Amino acid sequence: MAKSKEAHAEYMREWNRRPGNMAKACECTRKWQVKNPEKVAQYKRNYVANNPEKVLASQRAYVKRNSEKISAYERERHRQHPEYAAYRVQKYRAARASRLPPWA
Structure with a gap:
């Protein structure tokens, strides 16, 4: 015979109030993990x-x-970038115009 909704609700309230054996639950979890x-x-x-x-x-x-490794990688990437390389050459030419050969 099916229980009435009220009886079932009461049963569930009692079930939710039960004292749980957490130590046992934790032990089961630990065993599964091991x-x-x-x-x-x-x-x-x-x-x-x-x-x-x-x-x-x-x-x-x-x-x-890995901050040091990351920053070293980023620095190297920046140095290798073609736009930055062109800028370096431009800076070098401007700073050392007297040392450049006439054809450069």
Whole structure:
């Protein structure tokens, strides 16, 4: 026989008030994580990938860790840029006009 809606609502209220055994729940979670380390890693990756705050935090952390490497790379990229190279040549010619050969 089906329960009435009121009886079911009361049952759910009681169910939601039950004392949960969190220690047992945590133990189950830990066991699952110990058994499946690659699944845990995948879960963490997906959690970070789908969470904008975590994405920003990880980007900031990466920049903080590798700031020297990044700035060196950017400096080199700037130095190699054709417009900047032309500007350097122009500056050199202006500063050392007397040292340039007549054909330059």
